[in-house]
Structures are given as structure tokens and as C-alpha cells.
Amino acid sequence: MRALDRVSLVAGLVLVAVGIVCLLDRTGSLNLSFDALWPLLTGAAGAILLTAGLDDRRGP
Amino acid sequence: MVHGPARPDALSMSTEHTISSSSLPIPPRLERPADGGRIAGVCAALARHQRVDVRFVRIAAVLLAVLGGIGVIAYFAGLILIPAEGHDEPIVREGLDGPERTKTIVLGALATIALLDLPEDPFGLFTGSGRATVALLAVAAVAVIVLRRDGAGAAGAVVPHDGDATALEHPVAGPGSGDRGPRRRGRSAAILGGALLAFAAAGSVLAALDGDVRWDVALCAAVIAVGGMLLLAAPLGGARILVPFGLVLALLAGTAAAADLTLRGGVGDHLERPAALASGTTAYHLAAGRLMVDLRDADLAPGTTAVRADVGFGQLVVRVPTGVRVELDGHVSAGEIDLFGRDAEGTDVRRSTVRTGPPGAPVVRVDAHVAFGELRVVRAGQALPELSDDGEARGLPEAGR
Numbered sequence: 001m002r003a004l005d006r007v008s009l010v011a012g013l014v015l016v017a018v019g020i021v022c023l024l025d026r027t028g029s030l031n032l033s034f035d036a037l038w039p040l041l042t043g044a045a046g047a048i049l050l051t052a053g054l055d056d057r058r059g060p
Numbered sequence: 061m062v063h064g065p066a067r068p069d070a071l072s073m074s075t076e077h078t079i080s081s082s083s084l085p086i087p088p089r090l091e092r093p094a095d096g097g098r099i100a101g102v103c104a105a106l107a108r109h110q111r112v113d114v115r116f117v118r119i120a121a122v123l124l125a126v127l128g129g130i131g132v133i134a135y136f137a138g139l140i141l142i143p144a145e146g147h148d149e150p151i152v153r154e155g156l157d158g159p160e161r162t163k164t165i166v167l168g169a170l171a172t173i174a175l176l177d178l179p180e181d182p183f184g185l186f187t188g189s190g191r192a193t194v195a196l197l198a199v200a201a202v203a204v205i206v207l208r209r210d211g212a213g214a215a216g217a218v219v220p221h222d223g224d225a226t227a228l229e230h231p232v233a234g235p236g237s238g239d240r241g242p243r244r245r246g247r248s249a250a251i252l253g254g255a256l257l258a259f260a261a262a263g264s265v266l267a268a269l270d271g272d273v274r275w276d277v278a279l280c281a282a283v284i285a286v287g288g289m290l291l292l293a294a295p296l297g298g299a300r301i302l303v304p305f306g307l308v309l310a311l312l313a314g315t316a317a318a319a320d321l322t323l324r325g326g327v328g329d330h331l332e333r334p335a336a337l338a339s340g341t342t343a344y345h346l347a348a349g350r351l352m353v354d355l356r357d358a359d360l361a362p363g364t365t366a367v368r369a370d371v372g373f374g375q376l377v378v379r380v381p382t383g384v385r386v387e388l389d390g391h392v393s394a395g396e397i398d399l400f401g402r403d404a405e406g407t408d409v410r411r412s413t414v415r416t417g418p419p420g421a422p423v424v425r426v427d428a429h430v431a432f433g434e435l436r437v438v439r440a441g442q443a444l445p446e447l448s449d450d451g452e453a454r455g456l457p458e459a460g461r
Contacts, residue, residue: 005298008290015287015306018314023280025317034394034407037318045307 010051014044087111092138094145099252101145102138251299255289276321279313318408319393319431323347323372334358337424341366348373355381356440360422368427375434378426382440385417387425390435398436415439 018040025032032040090109092101103121107114124131140152147154286306293299315321325345331352332344336359344353344367353369356379369376380386389412390397396405399413417423428435 003297005294005300007300007303008298009294011300011303011306012287012290012292012294015290015310016284017287018310019280019283019285019287022283022310022313022317023277026274026277026280032314032317034318037314041311041314044310048303048307 006055007048007052011048014047018044090142091147092142092144100135100139102135102142105138105142251293252301252305255286255299255302255305275323276313276316279309279316283309283313320391320429321372321393321431322370324370325351337361337365337367339363339365341368343368344370346371346374346376350375350377352377352379354379355424357381360384360424362422364423364425366425366427369429371430371433371435373432374430375436376428376430378428378435378437379440380415380424380426380437383417384421385423386415387423388413388415388437389425389427390437391429392433392435393429393431395430395432396434397430398434400437400439 021030021032021040024030087110088108090105092105093108094101096114097104098118103117104114107117121131121135124134141150143150149157283306286302286309290299290302290306293302322345325347327346327348329350330344330346331354333354333356334342335357337355339361342365344351349371351369351371351374353367353376355367358381360381367378369378380388388399390399390410392405392409394407395409396403397409397411399411400415402411402413404411426437428437
């Protein structure tokens with residue numbers, strides 16, 4: 001049994017969330033503006049980078 | 061960082077103003093390295109051969125890939141023409157001379173035919189021909205075959221002469237390691253290739269639906285699909301190679317959503333000068349370029365007439381008639397808006413205005429949107445510095461609705 005890759009897990013959750021938000025905008029359920037887009041995308045990238053940085057499986 | 065051999069002291073050899081050819085440094089062999097590459101090692105091979113920083117080569121490759129798709133063709137050519145480390149001949153020569161000759165010829169012909177179409181319309185957004193799907197399919201298939209073969213060849217290259225079986229163990233890097241050994245590259249290639257094949261299959265389904273599914277919705281679905289793949293792969297060792305792919309898709313999907321980008325109506329300069337407008341809504345679309353909607357001569361139906369104009373990238377000019385009531389709603393996602401001389405710029409700029417007409421006059425309701433660019437609304441008699449009154453005189457073609 002391989003170890004859980006936390007970076008893939010977090011990236012997957014983040015991308016699914018971003019995709020759903022974009023899809024809701026396209027279907028008219030919400031109105032995504034640039035003012036909301038940049039925090040959304042930078043937050044997504046930041047969460048992935050933070051997880052990758054905290055992932056200590058590489059060892060010392 | 062790639063370091064080449066030390067450069068000889070040219071000054072000491074130039075006392076007689078001659079430099080023999082044997083004194084020039086010999087560039088490293090042009091081969092795709094077993095480690096140090098991101099996808100197939102083409103950029104790393106060129107960087108090592110030319111002794112330049114590989115990052116510059118990668119940036120150039122990405123720019124060329126984005127700007128028209130020629131970078132994809134160049135990378136694909138490098139993939140099949142530059143031999144992998146541990147191999148004497150490029151993959152195309154080995155394929156043609158080996159037992160997989162038929163497969164090599166078929167895949168090569170398929171990829172060549174598909175890639176020749178890429179520079180015209182890399183994503184099939186404007187034609188919807190589905191050829192990009194074929195290109196994606198072919199590139200993915202060839203990439204997976206070649207990269208898995210590279211991995212096997214490079215791993216075999218480290219076999220010592222004494223036949224020590226333990227030395228066959230090529231180091232396999234951890235998920236976060238920067239050491240990209242051949243086996244890890246082969247696994248990454250299989251993951252990326254599998255994802256591309258899945259998207260190619262999805263693209264074929266969308267093409268079969270014949271435009272019933274909007275590309276922007278499909279892009280959002282692709283982001284969700286990549287996220288789902290990552291979630292499925294997480295307990296199986298991960299698939300981190302999909303993360304940058306998913307982030308790029310998310311950036312594109314998010315930008316399209318925030319800008320209300322639709323990309324309909326083709327590209328170029330278009331003039332719309334309707335002779336009459338029926339009641340209801342008349343819509344004009346342009347994906348990229350300049351669209352001028354001239355309503356001066358339009359015979360308006362009694363009551364309210366609605367006009368909707370939309371431009372993805374470029375300029376939209378709406379010329380409204382006199383003697384009617386005009387209700388105007390303008391929206392620019394990113395750029396500049398100018399309504400009857402009152403201008404503003406920025407992101408998500410919305411302006412609405414009403415110009416009253418004589419009592420009982422027809423009503424024109426204009427809904428104008430530009431995703432990236434400029435929106436200008438002028439009166440019939442208002443001069444435009446960059447547009448003549450007669451669009452045809454400037455060579456603007458009449459466009460269909």
C-alpha cells in the first residue's frame with residue numbers, strides 16, 4: 001500500500017473547487033469577477049505550494 | 061545548471077591571429093538526457109548542446125507552443141529526432157529499423173497529419189473541426205511509447221560489465237524529489253499521457269455532439285476532471301505532474317469565467333449595418349478583432365428593439381441612430397469603455413445610460429460587452445477618428461449574423 005500523497009490530495013480538492021466555481025459562473029448560478037478570481041487562483045496555488053513545502057517525506 | 065567543458069584561453073592562442081579548428085571546444089553530444097528533463101528532455105538536450113541555461117530554452121518552447129502551436133511541433137520533432145541517452149540512434153530510426161516498423165509508420169503519419177493543422181487553430185476554438193483532438197491523441201500516444209522506451213533504455217545503460225543485478229536498480233526519486241530518474245519519468249509520462257488520452261476521448265465526444273457543449277463549460281469540466289484524477293491518484297502514490305497542467309487549465313477557465321468570454325463569431329474586422337431591425341433581440345458576435353455595429357440606417361420596428369453585441373478580444377463600436385430612445389448597457393471585463401464621450405477603464409467596468417428621444421419614438425435597447433479591449437458607443441453624427449463613416453470604404457467586410 002503506497003503512502004498517501006498529500007500534495008495530490010490537496011491539489012485535487014483545490015482544482016475541483018475552482019472548477020465548480022467556474023462552472024457555476026458559466027451556468028449563471030453566480031457571477032465571478034476578476035476581483036474574486038485572483039484571490040481564488042492565488043489561494044489555490046498557495047495551498048498546493050504550502051502543502052508541498054510542508055510535505056516532509058523527502059527527509060533531511 | 062549545465063556546465064560545459066572549460067573554454068580554452070583564446071587570447072593565448074591568438075598571437076598569430078589564427079585559431080585552429082582543433083582548439084575550439086567540442087559541444088556535448090546532442091542527446092536527450094535520462095535525468096534533468098521535464099517531459100522528454102528535448103529542452104535539456106538543446107540547452108546542454110548549446111551550453112545555455114535550460115530555463116531559457118523552456119521559456120522559449122512554452123512561448124512558441126502558446127503562440128500558434130509551433131513549439132509543440134518543434135518539441136515533437138526533437139522527441140523523435142534527438143536520440144535518448146543510452147541510445148545510438150533517434151527513436152524514428154530505431155522504430156523504422158526495428159520490429160515495430162508498422163506501428164512507427166502509422167503513428168508518425170497520424171501525428172504528422174494532425175500536427176500540420178496545429179498552427180492554424182491550436183485548440184479548435186474557431187473551427188470546431190476536432191483535429192486538435194486527433195493531434196492530442198497522436199502526441200500522447202507517441203510520447204508515452206517513446207518515453208517508456210527511453211526509461212527502459214536508460215536503465216539498461218547503467219548495467220555494469222560484471223553483470224551485478226543489484227546495479228540494475230536505478231534510483232527512483234520520491235514524489236517531491238528533484239531527481240527525475242528514467243522510471244519516474246516513465247511513470248510521469250504514463251500519467252500525463254493517460255490524462256491527455258482521456259481528454260482526447262472527451263474532446264471526441266464533444267465534437268460528436270456538434271457544438272451542443274460550450275467550450276468554456278468544457279474547460280471548467282476539464283479542471284474538475286484533472287482534480288478528480290489527482291484525488292484518485294493520491295492514495296496510489298500521487299500524480300503531481302498533473303498539478304501544473306490543472307493549474308493552467310484553472311487559470312484559463314477562471315479568466316474565461318470572470319471575463320464572460322464566449323469566443324463566438326470568428327475573427328477579423330467586421331461591419332454590421334442592418335437595413336432593418338425586427339422586434340426581439342438581434343445579436344452580433346466576434347471572437348477577436350474589431351466589430352462595428354452601425355444602426356444609423358436601420359428601420360426600427362415600433363416598440364422596443366433589442367440589440368446585443370459581444371466581442372472577445374478587440375474593439376466594439378456601436379453607432380446608435382438619432383430620433384429614437386436609446387437604453388444602453390455597456391460592460392467591459394478588462395479594458396476601456398467610452399459611452400458618448402464619457403470614458404472609464406479597468407476591470408469589470410459597467411456603464412449604463414439612456415438617451416431620450418421624441419415622444420412615441422421607437423426604443424432601442426443595446427447590450428454591449430467586450431471581454432478584453434475597448435467598447436465605444438457613439439451617436440450617428442459623431443465622428444470617429446479611426447473609423448470613417450463608410451465602413452466598406454475602409455475595406456471592412458460585411459459579416460453574417
